[in-house]
Amino acid sequence: MPTGLAWEEKTMWHDTGLYFGPKDVSYWIEPIVSPENVDCKRRIKNLLDAAGLTEQLISLKVEPASDTDLLAVHSKNHLQYIKDTSSSGGGNVAKQFGTTRVGENGFEIAALAAGAAISCVKAVMSGAVNNAYALIRPPGHHADAEQSMGFCVFNNAAIAASFALKDHELERVAFVDWDVHHGNGTQSIFWNDDRVLTISIHQDNCFPPDSGSLSEVGGKKALGSCLNIPLPPGSNESVYLTAFERVILPALRKFKPDFIFVPCGFDAGFHDPLGRMMLRSESFRKLTKMIKEIAEELCEGRLVMTHEGGYSPHSVPFHALAVFEELSGIDTNIIDPYGNTGNCEVSKLLRHEEDAISAAENLLSYVTEG
Numbered sequence: 001m002p003t004g005l006a007w008e009e010k011t012m013w014h015d016t017g018l019y020f021g022p023k024d025v026s027y028w029i030e031p032i033v034s035p036e037n038v039d040c041k042r043r044i045k046n047l048l049d050a051a052g053l054t055e056q057l058i059s060l061k062v063e064p065a066s067d068t069d070l071l072a073v074h075s076k077n078h079l080q081y082i083k084d085t086s087s088s089g090g091g092n093v094a095k096q097f098g099t100t101r102v103g104e105n106g107f108e109i110a111a112l113a114a115g116a117a118i119s120c121v122k123a124v125m126s127g128a129v130n131n132a133y134a135l136i137r138p139p140g141h142h143a144d145a146e147q148s149m150g151f152c153v154f155n156n157a158a159i160a161a162s163f164a165l166k167d168h169e170l171e172r173v174a175f176v177d178w179d180v181h182h183g184n185g186t187q188s189i190f191w192n193d194d195r196v197l198t199i200s201i202h203q204d205n206c207f208p209p210d211s212g213s214l215s216e217v218g219g220k221k222a223l224g225s226c227l228n229i230p231l232p233p234g235s236n237e238s239v240y241l242t243a244f245e246r247v248i249l250p251a252l253r254k255f256k257p258d259f260i261f262v263p264c265g266f267d268a269g270f271h272d273p274l275g276r277m278m279l280r281s282e283s284f285r286k287l288t289k290m291i292k293e294i295a296e297e298l299c300e301g302r303l304v305m306t307h308e309g310g311y312s313p314h315s316v317p318f319h320a321l322a323v324f325e326e327l328s329g330i331d332t333n334i335i336d337p338y339g340n341t342g343n344c345e346v347s348k349l350l351r352h353e354e355d356a357i358s359a360a361e362n363l364l365s366y367v368t369e370g
Helices: 009-013 023-028 038-050 067-071 076-087 106-126 156-167 184-189 237-255 281-299 316-328 351-366
Strands: 003-007 090-092 101-103 131-135 173-177 196-203 226-231 259-264 303-307
Touching: 003 106, 003 316, 009 038, 009 106, 038 131, 038 316, 067 076, 067 106, 067 156, 076 090, 076 101, 076 106, 101 106, 106 131, 106 156, 106 303, 131 316, 156 173, 156 184, 156 259, 156 303, 173 237, 184 196, 196 237, 226 237, 226 351, 237 281, 237 351, 259 281, 281 303, 281 316, 303 316
Parallel strands: 003 131, 131 303, 173 196, 173 259, 196 226, 259 303
Antiparallel strands: 090 101
8 A cells, every 4th residue: 555645835834933942032042043944844855756755655635624623632712822823924822932933824834734634644544545644844743732832833643633533433543752852732632531542752851841751641531541751862773662662562552543643753863953862764764664563453554644843954854764665665775874873773771771661661551451
């Protein structure tokens, strides 16, 4: 079965402006392009095109998410706030933790990004594709029901999952978020929903502050619906693969989802300016292989990835190419020129890395049985 690509040029027009930093000291910050700019995302598409891979994927039709789709996970106040800011010329819509900007008409672009994630679900559920990737901006996994955060306006993956649960009458879905930052928004949205398992593997206490700890296991109505794997800075491929084998795959087998979503960030790559992890392209290829195989085992291969972070414009396209190759089974024979750089392949876990994985492993008993 082919792989679907949800790409819409207009989402690349998302305007993050020339300001990045805490808003309370903005007078002293010289204008600078935000790390969440178009370069990384468009360079992914350019490399897919140049490699001849785009033409071998199924191009998915993208339409904006409706207000009904957005309100399935976001409040009316949040939706109206984004609309008002967008229609009045744009501005910072983050209520805490720095800058999340939308430009004029930014609401329409953010709704289009969410719609791309929904189009992936439709294509997978119809059988047109086996899996799909929404290559979009703005990203989504930090946005919760009430607010935008961390460059994220609407929670694209959560919106797509809610659509799958409602419109396709699925019983259980799971998220495996491997962005270097905690998937706090998705966790918050589904905190008390026992139909949803949110797994986030991330750099410990990176962003948001004090978020993504082991103690966050879901609300009273859904204990065990959240599983966090906070890893120490400097974790390499071996740490991630071990965490998958010992924690993530067992959790998914226990929960037995009907659909798996991956909020896919590449900021755990070793060149990324907003993370301190050590993954390379082959690491992302191996993680994709594991998640693809578990999707085939548990839910007929139903798998959708939504693009999240990744802020190293020279290396991110190669990380993404590895993911697309693994999803589609198509080998372009392109070698990542940065692929053998850095301390990425050390196989022996350090003591503090082993302790972090063991602590997360102890939480498997909380995960609800499917």
